[in-house]
């Protein structure tokens with residue numbers, strides 16, 4: 001019966017404690033042996049002997065339970081420490097990926113307009129004639145339809161040739177004021193150094209009640225936007241034609257490669273064409289049932305921006321998924 005407490009306290013793991021438990025409390029353990037002596041104790045002393053033994057047993061049990069709780073807590077802590085993850089460790093799992101230059105350019109464009117409170121809208125890529133052409137003041141047999149060579153489906157629907165149908169869908173769904181951009185993929189039958197059958201545009205549309213919006217508003221925002229994208233370039237608005245805007249303009253920036261001196265990229269003109277825009281044609285408002293409003297719209301090609309910003313010579317390379325191209329944009 002000596003040093004049983006010390007044995008309990010000395011167990012340094014749950015397994016060791018279990019051995020101690022068998023040794024003390026087991027059927028052939030120390031306590032069982034002590035209780036066996038009871039039958040040899042003389043009658044008058046039996047009660048005191050049994051009481052003493054029971055007290056001893058209870059004290060040992062208490063000591064045992066306490067040590068068990070201690071060891072369980074230690075074990076749990078050891079387990080948690082061994083499974084812990086250090087979230088602040090640097091990863092050495094190799095190199096990171098990167099955004100595709102088209103995505104990255106698109107995000108930059110969107111950021112600019114979102115900061116000016118434009119909402120981001122989208123529309124279907126499979127469009128109908130009404131939204132892609134008719135409502136945009138391109139009636140059937142209008143020669144301007146030849147400007148865009150269209151992919152048609154047998155049922156007369158088509159792959160949208162520009163993001164302008166999102167203008168129509170937004171105006172038919174909402175009331176002015178409207179202030180949106182519509183980024184997305186568009187499709188044309190084209191394939192050469194500067195054209196792929198699928199590319200991306202960002203459309204912009206602002207409509208206000210009354211006469212609030214003018215060509216001046218359009219000029220201000222696009223000039224500021226182009227400075228944001230390309231830095232301190234010259235911006236030039238050149239009269240042009242789109243069926244859905246009047247007046248219309250194409251916007252040029254001074255060549256970012258030669259600074260306007262004239263080089264191969266700008267075909268020795270000193271200027272790079274970067275977007276189309278104009279004041280929304282009254283016929284477009286008529287098609288969507290708007291009256292007494294004014295607005296402007298613009299559209300740009302995201303790949304063209306990406307090519308200029310990153311000096312990518314062949315547009316088609318953006319869609320070949322060649323890792324050697326993508327690795328340059330990490």
Ligand code: PHE
Pocket residue numbers: 161162163164203204242245276277278297298299300
């Ligand atoms: N939708 C025209 C295009 O694809 C671009 C544009 C949009 C021009 C809005 C003017 C206004 O070429």
